Amino acid sequence: MADISDILASVSHPASPPSTTDLHALTRAYTAERCAPDLLPYPSALMIRTLSRIRQQISTVEDLSASADSGTKSGFKLIVLQTELERWKWLVRGLLRARIAKIDRYPLHILQNQEADLSGEESEYLRAHQALLERHYGGSFLGAFPAALRRLDDTAGGISMVDGPDTDGAVFVRVLRDVGRVVQQSGDEGMEMKKGDVWVVRWSSVKELVARGDVELV
Amino acid sequence: MALPLPPGLTPAEIAFMCEMELVTVIPRQRLEGLDLLGGPTPPLNPPYRADLPLWLALLLKRQRRANISPPPWLNPQSLEAILRVETELSNQAFSPPAPLPPSIDPLLPNPAPPFVPSATYDAPADALPYHWLELGEILLEAASDDFETPDQVRRLLRDLREIRMEKLRKGAEVLDAGGGVKMNGVGAMEVGEGRAFITGVIDGLRKIGASKEQAKREREAEERENGFVGTAPEDEDEMEL
Numbered sequence: 001m002a003d004i005s006d007i008l009a010s011v012s013h014p015a016s017p018p019s020t021t022d023l024h025a026l027t028r029a030y031t032a033e034r035c036a037p038d039l040l041p042y043p044s045a046l047m048i049r050t051l052s053r054i055r056q057q058i059s060t061v062e063d064l065s066a067s068a069d070s071g072t073k074s075g076f077k078l079i080v081l082q083t084e085l086e087r088w089k090w091l092v093r094g095l096l097r098a099r100i101a102k103i104d105r106y107p108l109h110i111l112q113n114q115e116a117d118l119s120g121e122e123s124e125y126l127r128a129h130q131a132l133l134e135r136h137y138g139g140s141f142l143g144a145f146p147a148a149l150r151r152l153d154d155t156a157g158g159i160s161m162v163d164g165p166d167t168d169g170a171v172f173v174r175v176l177r178d179v180g181r182v183v184q185q186s187g188d189e190g191m192e193m194k195k196g197d198v199w200v201v202r203w204s205s206v207k208e209l210v211a212r213g214d215v216e217l218v
Numbered sequence: 219m220a221l222p223l224p225p226g227l228t229p230a231e232i233a234f235m236c237e238m239e240l241v242t243v244i245p246r247q248r249l250e251g252l253d254l255l256g257g258p259t260p261p262l263n264p265p266y267r268a269d270l271p272l273w274l275a276l277l278l279k280r281q282r283r284a285n286i287s288p289p290p291w292l293n294p295q296s297l298e299a300i301l302r303v304e305t306e307l308s309n310q311a312f313s314p315p316a317p318l319p320p321s322i323d324p325l326l327p328n329p330a331p332p333f334v335p336s337a338t339y340d341a342p343a344d345a346l347p348y349h350w351l352e353l354g355e356i357l358l359e360a361a362s363d364d365f366e367t368p369d370q371v372r373r374l375l376r377d378l379r380e381i382r383m384e385k386l387r388k389g390a391e392v393l394d395a396g397g398g399v400k401m402n403g404v405g406a407m408e409v410g411e412g413r414a415f416i417t418g419v420i421d422g423l424r425k426i427g428a429s430k431e432q433a434k435r436e437r438e439a440e441e442r443e444n445g446f447v448g449t450a451p452e453d454e455d456e457m458e459l
Contacts (some may be wrong), residue, residue, distance in 0.1 A: 020257035020413060024333050027235065034423060035226050057255055076281070083277060084254045090234070097221035104220050126448035168424060169420045170417040172226075172401075172409050176328035177317070184398060185431060191398045195328070198409075200416060201398035202424075216411055 022049055026088075028096045035172070036210075037203050038165035039102045039110060042119040048091060057085050064085055080108040100125075102165070107133075108153050111162040167204045174198050177214045182206065228411040236352040237273040238332040242339035269338050272353070273371045276360050284362040289336070290343035292354060294367055297374035304381050310389075312403030316345040331406070335448040345447060351379060351407045351455060386412050392418045 029043050061081050064074065103110055103122060107130050115123060134152065142150045154161045175197045183190040184205045191199065198218065207217040227235070237257075245262035252259045258266045268279070268289065278284035282454065290296060290332055303313040316336065321328040336347030354375045362368040393399060393416060404412075424431075 005417045017257050019255055023238075023256040024329065025327075027238065027332070028330075031227065031235070034223075037225065053255055076249075080274060080277065081254070082250055082272065084256065087234075087237075087273065088255050094221065094231075095252070097219065098223075101220035101222070121406075161397070166421070170419075170420040170424075172413065172417075174330055176330060177321075182398075185435075191400070196315065196402070198404050199398045200401060200420065204260070205398075216330060218406070 011172075018049075020051060022046060023088075026091050026095070030091050030098075032210065032217045033095055033098045033102075035173070037082070037169040038167060039099060039106070039114055039117055041117040041211075042099070042122065044119060047092075047119070050088070054085065054088055054092070057081065057088075061085065090107075104105075104129075106164055108162045112153075112162065125187050141187055168202045170200050171203045171206070171218045172198065172200055173215045174218050175215050179209055179214045181210070224414070226417075227410055228404075229407065229410055232410050233351075233352050233356070235332050236349040236356065236406065237271065237276070239272050239337045239347075239349055239353060240269045240335045240336045241272050241289070241353075241357075242267050242269055242287045243278060244287055245277045245284045247277070247283045249278075249283070256377070267339060269335065272337070272356065279361050285364050286356055286357060287339050288361075288365055288371075289341045289347075289353070291336060291341065291346060291350070292357065292365075292371060293343075294370045294374060295380065296343045297371065299344065301378055301381070303376060304378060304385075308458045310385065312385060312401070313346060315340045315403045316347065346403070346405065349406050351375070352404050382408060383411075390415070390419060391429070394423060 025043070025046050029040075033040055061078065064078055064081070091183065099122065103118070103126050107126055110118070111130065113124060119127065135154070138150070154160060174197055175193045178195050179193045181190040182193050182201070182205055184202055191201070193199065193215070206215050210217060243262075244267055245264045247262070247264065249262040251261040256271070259270060259274065260286070262268055275284065275286050279286055291300070295296070300313050308314075318328060318330060319334055331348035332354070335341060336349070337353050341347070354371070358368055358372055358375075365371055370423070386404075389399075399416075399420070401409075
């Protein structure tokens, strides 16, 4: 719930432009993806906006450099624009590569439980890569095994072959809104999470709060 | 192609985040406002101060187009006061951080570092911001001539860093797997440095205690089924040994 100081602030401060808000969101998404133990949902709306802005800025830079009369002033402007462009690209690339690292690490787990969290390209990559791997394993050694032992996702004997992320792993979070008491395991007294606090907690106990934006990973 | 880095931000990534903090510059040349992807920048008119992201301020500084005005908490008096708080008043916790600003739009997530102005001319002087160590180091390296007493500031930052690292190390004794651990006031680099160790200890303790926790859950479920609460004898713990 918004408290009175929030309402006052929204009246006295002009809202920041959407591209600034997107920079904040992209930075937060980057940090979250690098810190969370499991794969987070693909921020598709944010990525579409970001990529189209980057494309636009690239063409602006190209126009500017074509028309620049090599005056020092517009030359410097160009340097600033390009530097910023590189910073955005770095964030986007880092975010996507962090996601690929997780997809490569837990391919079967993601295929079985999390395919909705992938972008179209990621899903295509994961399926094609997994099909290639299975064909290769089959051809090089699995084919020589008894038929019952050839599966890569066997769950016989109560032990699953499919590796998943440790959802109880400890993470560092910053609380962005008062969220009250968060209980980590049944029976304990819980933690009183107040705005501005930094906590080390189990990922499973704050995952929902991170998705809602009440808490961010740091 | 996949990022070959461990989970959690590396020091280079933390420094990259820190470069998005706003700092105050005093321009030495005019520069029109620029339409950057992250929003427009204010036009630069000497000698009026303007707030710019650190990466841009550094670019201007390197080309001698502007001076950077160090944030108020980076002057020796403030640092000495903070150091006093760290040594005398709070001997276990870190010195209290500045509170997060109220959210501007209730529908949007609350702003947080590096996007709260904590290194500008009018930032609070009595608290270390989240990126204090990186900001201090970067500014001392790139703009030491904008400080009145850079060596004193450098020395105070080193003292602060040592006493806070000591607290971080001592804090390892209270880590446990059950409840969360509160670390208000911790800095970005300190999180980065402590992450592997702290999460390692907590995860390790959790795995050691996993069977105990599991047994407790089962016992509770059983009690709920039977309708008895709190009558289970305590000595059941021995069964796990």
